[in-house]
Amino acid sequence: MGDIKFEIDGKTVTADPGMTVLEAAQKEGIYIPTLCHHEKLEPFGGCRLCIVEVEDRGWTKYVVSCVFPAAKDIIVRTRSEKVDRLRKTIIELLMAHAPDAPDLVTLAKEYNADPNRYERSASFCIHCGLCVRYCAEVAGKNAIGFVDRGINKEISFVPDIAAQVCNDCKECFPLCPTSYLQAAFVYTQALSFPDAAKTEQSAGK
Amino acid sequence: MDIEKVDQIIDKHNGEPSNLLQIMLDIQKENNWLSKQALARVSEKLSVPLTRIQHIATFYKAFSLVPKGRHKVHICVGTACHVRGATRILDTVEDATGIKPGETDLDLKFSLETVNCLGCCALGPVMEVDGKVHGKMSPVKTAQALKTYE
Ligand code: SF4
Ligand code: FES
Ligand code: FES
Numbered sequence: 001m002g003d004i005k006f007e008i009d010g011k012t013v014t015a016d017p018g019m020t021v022l023e024a025a026q027k028e029g030i031y032i033p034t035l036c037h038h039e040k041l042e043p044f045g046g047c048r049l050c051i052v053e054v055e056d057r058g059w060t061k062y063v064v065s066c067v068f069p070a071a072k073d074i075i076v077r078t079r080s081e082k083v084d085r086l087r088k089t090i091i092e093l094l095m096a097h098a099p100d101a102p103d104l105v106t107l108a109k110e111y112n113a114d115p116n117r118y119e120r121s122a123s124f125c126i127h128c129g130l131c132v133r134y135c136a137e138v139a140g141k142n143a144i145g146f147v148d149r150g151i152n153k154e155i156s157f158v159p160d161i162a163a164q165v166c167n168d169c170k171e172c173f174p175l176c177p178t179s180y181l182q183a184a185f186v187y188t189q190a191l192s193f194p195d196a197a198k199t200e201q202s203a204g205k
Numbered sequence: 206m207d208i209e210k211v212d213q214i215i216d217k218h219n220g221e222p223s224n225l226l227q228i229m230l231d232i233q234k235e236n237n238w239l240s241k242q243a244l245a246r247v248s249e250k251l252s253v254p255l256t257r258i259q260h261i262a263t264f265y266k267a268f269s270l271v272p273k274g275r276h277k278v279h280i281c282v283g284t285a286c287h288v289r290g291a292t293r294i295l296d297t298v299e300d301a302t303g304i305k306p307g308e309t310d311l312d313l314k315f316s317l318e319t320v321n322c323l324g325c326c327a328l329g330p331v332m333e334v335d336g337k338v339h340g341k342m343s344p345v346k347t348a349q350a351l352k353t354y355e
Contacts, residue, residue, distance in 0.1 A: 136254065145256025147263040158255050 008076040015070035022050055022065040025078065032065055032078050033087070033107060035094075035177055036128035041137050043067045046129050048090050049107070053077040062086060084111060092117040098124040098178035125155055125180040131172040139172070141165045155184060159192035206236040211246045222251045229261065229268060237273040274309045274316040276354045278302075279333040283322030286329035294330045295319065297344040301351050314354070 004015045008030050015024035020043060025032050035047035045067040052065045055075040062083070065076070077083065088111040095104050096118035108115055127146075132155060135144045143161040147154055157166070166185065173182055214231045218224035225247070232243050239262055248255045262268045280298060282291045299305055302315045309316040323331050328340030332347060339350050 132256070136256070142254035142256045145254070146260045149264050156259065158259065161255065 004070050004072050006070060006072060006074045006076065009078055019070045020066055021052065021054070021063070021068045021070050021076055024070045025065065025076070030078060034066060035103060035126070036130060037066045038130055038134070038175065041130070041133045044129050044133060046127055047094065049087060049094075051083060051086050051090070053080050053083050087111050088113045094126050097121045097126050098180070101126070101178045103177050123154065123180070124178045125184075126178060127153060127155075128177060130175040130177070131155060131181045134172045134175055139169055141169065143169075144172070155181070157184065157188040159188055162188055163193035206232070206240060206243055208242065208246055210235065211243045212250070215247065215250050220250055222253050225251060225253055225258070226261065229258070233268055237275075238269040238271060272309060272313060274313045276315050276335050278315055278317050278351075279320045279323070280306075280317070281321070281323045281329065281331040281333070282319045283326065283329075285322070285326035286331055289329040291330040293344050294332060294342050294347050297347045298332070298351065301348050315351075 004017065004019070005012060006015070006024075007013070008021070008025050008028065011028065011030070013024050013028045013030075015021075015027075022032055022034065022037065032050050032052060034050045036044050037050065043066050045064045048064055050065045051062055052068075053076070054061050054063050054068070055077075056071070056073075065078075087107075091104060091107050091111055091113040092115070094101075095108060095113065095115040098104060099115045099120070101124075104115075107113070129146070132144055132146055136142050141161065142158070143165050144155055144157050147156045162185070170185075173185075176182065211232060214228055214235065217231070218228050228247060228251075229239065232247070233239055236243070244255065244258050244262065247253070248258055262270055278298060280291060280295045282295065286294075295306075298317060302310055302317060304310050304315065304317050306317050306319045320333075323333055323338065325331060325338060325340065328338065330342050332339045332342050332350065334350070334354065339346070342350075
């Protein structure tokens with residue numbers, strides 16, 4: 001147990017085999033910003049915010065800490081000039097989708113990011129995959145998934161499944177860092193099972 | 206496409222979830238598109254969530270979630286074909302079939318797509334119908350070639 005020894009921000013830390021750098025840091029109370037990480041879910045590496053600098057046998061590289069396995073004798077720096085610059089750009093790119101997401105607004109202040117640096121995208125989903133992964137991995141309902149790819153990638157409910165299970169669950173709603181998930185749900189509901197929406201309204205829910 | 210046919214394809218691949226992609230390709234080939242019923246059946250028999258199937262079906266261009274025509278017309282608009290007048294060929298096809306790229310006509314006769322280089326630039330402008338290459342096309346030749354398809 002705890003037999004991997006390495007360094008984060010000058011502090012010697014230990015990790016068990018299979019642990020990621022992020023997990024080791026969190027165990028020690030060292031903060032690394034994350035957006036797509038969730039302790040109940042498999043690492044995803046989607047948002048790239050948790051990027052850190054790793055020095056390994058004299059080589060410096062930049063890795064995504066939530067999927068990077070802890071290794072013996074590496075030196076991790078959670079902040080450096082370059083890390084900060086990379087993070088700033090990542091925040092700016094995410095803000096092209098979701099300029100009002102509270103987490104991003106806070107981070108933008110910290111890293112001096114300009115929300116208007118990149119052209120606005122019509123969709124405010126940032127593809128963190130929290131909703132999709134939670135539905136599949138924890139709720140086990142598979143009511144929502146990704147469709148398409150690249151810049152056209154979107155989340156999408158499977159209407160038939162959503163109509164049956166979502167109204168009694170909605171556990172993924174608070175996970176969404178933007179409000180896209182709620183919007184997508186209302187949209188799906190209005191198109192595919194409007195009756196449920198009506199009952200909900202008249203019941204004053 | 207009837208469910209029995211879908212079942213046959215699934216059985217041919219031993220109902221293995223790891224053969225999902227191949228099964229979807231076979232259905233696409235047999236039926237020209239992936240219907241909701243067919244995909245629901247695959248999901249049920251293979252115990253693979255529909256969300257995953259949906260992701261795959263929208264990820265690859267080889268799949269279509271809407272019905273496709275009997276004949277697939279691909280007009281090359283790659284650089285070489287473009288400078289040799291691919292736009293006029295495309296216009297001719299659009300006029301003759303009444304559909305734009307990405308569309309299928311009401312009789313399910315033609316589906317039209319543009320592609321970026323079919324790998325035979327010397328034959329440009331190129332039209333490909335159901336895998337058969339028609340090279341050095343002119344608007345007149347194009348209109349004539351389309352008439353030969355039923
Ligand atoms: S809808 Fe929200 S939770 Fe789901 S992938 Fe998009 S940003 Fe993440
Ligand atoms: S938290 Fe590591 S990539 Fe999102
Ligand atoms: S550009 Fe048309 S075949 Fe190459």
